[in-house]
Structures are given as C-alpha cells and as structure tokens.
Amino acid sequence: MSLTPRMRRITLHAPQLTDYELLRPDDFFALLIPGPAGLDLPADGLVGSSPRGVADLIGDRCRPELRWYTVRAHRPDVGEVDVDIVLHGDHGDHGDHSDHDHAASGPGGRWAATVTPGDVAGFVEGNGLYSPTDPSGRQVFFADVTALPALSSILTSPEPAPGVAALGSQATAHIEVDHDSDIHPIATGATVHWHVRDGGPPGLSIPRVLDGVAPEEISYAWICAEASLVQEARRFLIAQGGVAKELITFSGYWRQGEART
Structure with a gap:
C-alpha cells in the first residue's frame, strides 16, 4: 500500500510473529533482503549472536542484504507486522533525484518497490531508542x-x-x-x-x-x-x-x- 508516492507500507507475515513483543513504540528490526538467488530460510528460523550473525548463517549463494526498519504496527493475533519503507531514486515520482534520493537508494527501497505477496524475506528483532527520562515533560x-x-x-x-x-x-x-x-x-x-x-x-x-x-x-x-x-x-x-x-x-x-x- 502506498502512503505517499515515496513511502510504501508492506505487511510481513510469519507464525513466529504471534510471540513477538514490542518493547518501545519505535522498536526496529533487521530486514533480511533476498538477492537474485532468493532467500532460503529454515521453517524454524535461525538463531545467531546478532542480526548480522543471523545473516552470516545463510550460505553465500543466498546471503541477504540487511537493513533496519521500524515496526509500524504489530498484529500478534494473526502474526503480522507492518513496515513503512521509503522509495528512492528511479522508484520515486520526482525527476530531480536529489542527493537524498541518490544516497539513500539501496536494496531496501528496491525490494519495497518490487515485492509481491508470497515473496520471502527475513525478520530479526531489535530494540527501540525512545526512552524519555520524564515522559510527562x-x-x-x-x-x-x-x-x-x-x-x-x-x-x-x-x-x-x-x-x-x-x-x-x-x-x-x-x-x-x-x-x-x-x-x-x-x-x-x-x-x-x-x-x-x-x-x-x-x-x-x-x-x-x-x-x-x-x-x-x-x-x-x-x-x-x-x-x-x-x-x-x-x-x-x-x-x-x-x-x-x-x-x-x-x-x-x-x-x-x-x-x-
């Protein structure tokens, strides 16, 4: 779903997301982005010391790119997470292609622009940054x-x-x-x-x-x-x-x- 010409909302689905727990409102996760050979993930997932460590457990031929994104919504009852991804460069609707577009264009934006229902990607949970010392202030x-x-x-x-x-x-x-x-x-x-x-x-x-x-x-x-x-x-x-x-x-x-x- 397109939120703006340059922002697309994508829904990820997996049975393991029913047990996932948000800790902060800006919690982020590592998206494992498949390359040309696809992404071969075991049904039970992978466990590593870090998101990069998880990616390294995947063989060279199918090793994914890794980018960080915010969990925009979580529906544990159906095992779904929404993520909003900015589209850049050739996928945007503007002809000027600013430095921002050129610099930030990468595997995440390209994947978000072309992904279709049923495509496989990886999800590795992270944490959030928002931590006010005085939330009422x-x-x-x-x-x-x-x-x-x-x-x-x-x-x-x-x-x-x-x-x-x-x-x-x-x-x-x-x-x-x-x-x-x-x-x-x-x-x-x-x-x-x-x-x-x-x-x-x-x-x-x-x-x-x-x-x-x-x-x-x-x-x-x-x-x-x-x-x-x-x-x-x-x-x-x-x-x-x-x-x-x-x-x-x-x-x-x-x-x-x-x-x-």
Whole structure:
C-alpha cells in the first residue's frame, strides 16, 4: 500500500510473529533482503549472536542484504507486522533525484518497490531508542523522511512509555522533507510542524526546533535523520537551547553520499 508516492507500507507475515513483543513504540528490526538467488530460510528460523550473525548463517549463494526498519504496527493475533519503507531514486515520482534520493537508494527501497505477496524475506528483532527520562515533560522531536515511520509510531502510540498516556500538546515534532508529496497525516495530539525543502538546503528547519518552546522546559529530545542533520540539530539544542546531552536520544539513519552497511 502506498502512503505517499515515496513511502510504501508492506505487511510481513510469519507464525513466529504471534510471540513477538514490542518493547518501545519505535522498536526496529533487521530486514533480511533476498538477492537474485532468493532467500532460503529454515521453517524454524535461525538463531545467531546478532542480526548480522543471523545473516552470516545463510550460505553465500543466498546471503541477504540487511537493513533496519521500524515496526509500524504489530498484529500478534494473526502474526503480522507492518513496515513503512521509503522509495528512492528511479522508484520515486520526482525527476530531480536529489542527493537524498541518490544516497539513500539501496536494496531496501528496491525490494519495497518490487515485492509481491508470497515473496520471502527475513525478520530479526531489535530494540527501540525512545526512552524519555520524564515522559510527562516537554518533548521535542526532529526527523527527516527516513525517520518518519519511527516518529509516527511514537506520536501515535497509545502508550509511548510505560504508564504514560498518548503524547499531547506537550510534545512538538519537526519533520523535514524534500517535497509536499512526502507529507501524510499523523493522528496525534502532539504539535507537528512539516518543513518542505522544495530545493532548499538540508537542515533549513533546524533553527526552528525551539519555536514556541522555552528551552528550560525541554525534558527530552529525540533526533533521528541523516547523520549530518542529526549532528547539527543536536549541537543546536545543546548550544542554543541549553539542553543537557543526556536528555537527547539521537541516531543517524543514513549518511549522505555513503551506502549504508
């Protein structure tokens, strides 16, 4: 199912997913992506020391690529997980093919653009990053399109942290995207600001992450995007907002000009 021209939702099904347990709203997993020879997985799955270790247990001919994605929804009663994957490069609907498109285009996007019902892929559970020290306090989020599924999961979760109700107006999210068509609704009580580059430079929204927020009120910040944007946004919150480093969760989902390994 296409959520936007560049975001596709795919449902994974396996009997083992009935026992899978989400620990955090932005829990991620390793997707084992089949190559030209397919992916030969035993019915009972594989057990390794890490997702990379699991992939290494598969023979050379069928060894998969590995990429990380957020669990967008989990239906244990039917053994299903939804994952939202950004399509890039030739699979997008834009002719300009920005640096973001070119850099992030890879096996995940190519697989998502061509996968059909019944195709085989692998799922290796991971963990989440979202861990506010004071879940009832003022929270600030920053994401680009690659972190949009994770941020959407946090903002729409009925229980974003143990014992805490859904995020409301005390949370503010800033999402920077390349095009208007990358925007899709997020059903949340949090305040969401969309920043469209439309040919502008990456990071143009970072000076606005403190708009309407008194820095001393911030109890937690979550920053996930392209690595240089994460670094810039984190520095801004520390230098301009006085936010303590230990209150900031951050991750560079990809690095411009480099293939993710």
